[in-house]
Amino acid sequence: MLRGLEGWHFIVLALVFVLLFGAKKLPDSARSVAKSLKIFKTEMKDGDSKKKLPESDDNSKSE
Numbered sequence: 001m002l003r004g005l006e007g008w009h010f011i012v013l014a015l016v017f018v019l020l021f022g023a024k025k026l027p028d029s030a031r032s033v034a035k036s037l038k039i040f041k042t043e044m045k046d047g048d049s050k051k052k053l054p055e056s057d058d059n060s061k062s063e
Helices: 007-021 025-062
Strands: none
């Protein structure tokens, strides 16, 4: 699907984004996306640790 894309395609795409959103809004948008991803990763790690904790508690109670 992306085999036909070359370097100049990405340059044109970047220029379109700058024209649509403005140069001042792009860094703010990128920063908010990065914060959202960081929060998502943190929540995923917390969810995994919450799943693991009850299993270890149950094993210690049965012994």
